Amino acid sequence: MSAPDPLKLSLNTATIREKWNLAQAIEGCARHGIRGIAPWRDQLAAMGVKEAVRAIRSNGLTVTGLCRGGFFTAQDWKDDNRRAIEEAHALGAQCLVLVVGGLLPGSKDLPASRAKVQEGIAAILPEARQAGVPLAIEPLHPMQAADRACINTLEQALDTCDALGEGIGVAVDAYHVWWDPKLAQQVARAGKERLLAYHICDWLVPTRDLLNDRGMMGDGVIDLPRLRGLMEGAGYAGFHEVEIFSKLDWWQRDPDEVLRWCKDRHLAT
Amino acid sequence: MSAPDPLKLSLNTATIREKWNLAQAIEGCARHGIRGIAPWRDQLAAMGVKEAVRAIRSNGLTVTGLCRGGFFTAQDWKDDNRRAIEEAHALGAQCLVLVVGGLLPGSKDLPASRAKVQEGIAAILPEARQAGVPLAIEPLHPMQAADRACINTLEQALDTCDALGEGIGVAVDAYHVWWDPKLAQQVARAGKERLLAYHICDWLVPTRDLLNDRGMMGDGVIDLPRLRGLMEGAGYAGFHEVEIFSKLDWWQRDPDEVLRWCKDRHLAT
Numbered sequence: 277m278s279a280p281d282p283l284k285l286s287l288n289t290a291t292i293r294e295k296w297n298l299a300q301a302i303e304g305c306a307r308h309g310i311r312g313i314a315p316w317r318d319q320l321a322a323m324g325v326k327e328a329v330r331a332i333r334s335n336g337l338t339v340t341g342l343c344r345g346g347f348f349t350a351q352d353w354k355d356d357n358r359r360a361i362e363e364a365h366a367l368g369a370q371c372l373v374l375v376v377g378g379l380l381p382g383s384k385d386l387p388a389s390r391a392k393v394q395e396g397i398a399a400i401l402p403e404a405r406q407a408g409v410p411l412a413i414e415p416l417h418p419m420q421a422a423d424r425a426c427i428n429t430l431e432q433a434l435d436t437c438d439a440l441g442e443g444i445g446v447a448v449d450a451y452h453v454w455w456d457p458k459l460a461q462q463v464a465r466a467g468k469e470r471l472l473a474y475h476i477c478d479w480l481v482p483t484r485d486l487l488n489d490r491g492m493m494g495d496g497v498i499d500l501p502r503l504r505g506l507m508e509g510a511g512y513a514g515f516h517e518v519e520i521f522s523k524l525d526w527w528q529r530d531p532d533e534v535l536r537w538c539k540d541r542h543l544a545t
Numbered sequence: 546m547s548a549p550d551p552l553k554l555s556l557n558t559a560t561i562r563e564k565w566n567l568a569q570a571i572e573g574c575a576r577h578g579i580r581g582i583a584p585w586r587d588q589l590a591a592m593g594v595k596e597a598v599r600a601i602r603s604n605g606l607t608v609t610g611l612c613r614g615g616f617f618t619a620q621d622w623k624d625d626n627r628r629a630i631e632e633a634h635a636l637g638a639q640c641l642v643l644v645v646g647g648l649l650p651g652s653k654d655l656p657a658s659r660a661k662v663q664e665g666i667a668a669i670l671p672e673a674r675q676a677g678v679p680l681a682i683e684p685l686h687p688m689q690a691a692d693r694a695c696i697n698t699l700e701q702a703l704d705t706c707d708a709l710g711e712g713i714g715v716a717v718d719a720y721h722v723w724w725d726p727k728l729a730q731q732v733a734r735a736g737k738e739r740l741l742a743y744h745i746c747d748w749l750v751p752t753r754d755l756l757n758d759r760g761m762m763g764d765g766v767i768d769l770p771r772l773r774g775l776m777e778g779a780g781y782a783g784f785h786e787v788e789i790f791s792k793l794d795w796w797q798r799d800p801d802e803v804l805r806w807c808k809d810r811h812l813a814t
Binding site for chain 1: 648653654655659686687688690691692695696697698700701723724725726748750751752755766767768
């Protein structure tokens with residue numbers, strides 16, 4: 277397997293969001309020669325969609341995903357997802373990442389919550405297709421099943437895709453799926469058409485927080501070269517998007533330093 | 546579905562281990578009318594196996610499992626598991642619970658670690674069969690894949706059982722498996738013969754620690770009556786073993802109070 281192409285590195289802005297707004301992140305990517313970016317919608321709203329589109333285009337960046345749609349178990353899911361599709365369209369995003377939402381409010385009924393999620397995706401899928409925005413279901417780690425996403429394995433995500441048809445695939449985040457005994461099988465099953473995004477970071481041992489203690493690539497236990505090999509073997513040729521939620525470490529550092537680490541460590545993934 | 550039978554409640558001594566040694570736990574179970582107990586081996590060693598056997602028998606308790614064998618990715622796994630089998634035999638334990646171990650030392654190779662685990666179980670299985678001690682693979686939550694157990698789903702555990710033959714089954718711990726989209730399917734697949742133990746507690750939202758922030762039944766989001774229904778539907782008629790690792794809450798309380806809560810909340814699971 278060849279080394280990763282530096283031109284395939286993308287920055288998910290969550291990685292440096294504590295210190296940089298979206299305009300700064302765009303400039304930072306350009307300055308560091310990072311060719312992809314994945315913004316979050318709150319930052320996009322703060323900057324304004326038009327201005328963000330202008331800055332991203334003028335710097336020649338590829339939008340590897342918009343974070344995020346989903347939360348189909350929340351109250352205002354429909355309008356919010358419609359707006360997300362419009363924004364992803366405006367940005368020319370390669371996909372709209374769906375974090376599907378956890379248990380229905382006040383409920384312990386996981387099967388019902390999962391059914392509601394599938395209904396919700398089905399409801400917005402026609403608009404996404406019309407807008408030319410692929411929807412990417414991101415299976416989240418099982419430790420986030422209750423509060424963030426009740427789709428927790430690639431197999432489950434792909435079963436959902438199978439049920440829904442065209443215009444939908446998966447975002448494979450190393451952090452969420454690395455443990456899965458069916459990882460190789462399900463990445464292969466997904467195939468080029470449905471592998472819409474690839475997110476990288478690392479799993480730290482010990483992990484001190486369920487949400488915000490992700491590691492820089494190479495600092496944890498995920499066999500990232502193996503996973504990239506599985507992705508490429510299945511036909512994926514897109515970006516490698518670094519997404520690090522790290523309250524205790526990386527969010528406290530100078531973003532220019534963080535980007536240098538990302539570029540350096542990416543070469544070994 | 547009928548209410549749980551109070552006579553099926555078992556106490557995993559991890560629940561009160563900060564304040565009670567094994568002798569106190571045995572007396573406590575007897576005093577509270579709890580008919581099952583699952584001791585840990587360090588406590589067993591401290592009390593002495595003979596004395597523990599005597600106290601457990603004289604109080605008429607059922608040993609619903611011995612915690613634990615496993616850790617096949619560690620150095621001294623073979624001798625340690627042999628001793629565990631002997632102890633489980635001496636106690637008349639219904640099973641020896643296997644926490645299989647995480648990644649091989651210094652390795653990121655999950656498939657190789659999993660292969661090593663299967664080899665290890667295969668190596669000790671003949672002795673377990675001879676001793677009449679069923680081995681119960683406990684799939685652990687994926688968040689513990691790196692450091693505690695690289696068997697992380699019921700499906701994976703049952704695939705391992707299929708490969709190994711007689712004398713081995715699974716311990717279903719609600720905390721570890723509640724999120725699994727294939728839970729119903731795999732519990733049914735396991736069937737009466739391979740469902741060797743059923744552990745209960747609850748998943749708290751938020752969860753503040755990956756290891757030691759489990760909740761009392763009813764305080765979290767796990768649909769325990771549904772899971773009990775699945776277990777009973779598959780033919781399980783054994784004990785319901787409460788196992789709560791809770792540094793921040795239950796371990797700090799008076800164990801007599803904890804046992805009252807266990808009995809009370811068990812009736813609603």
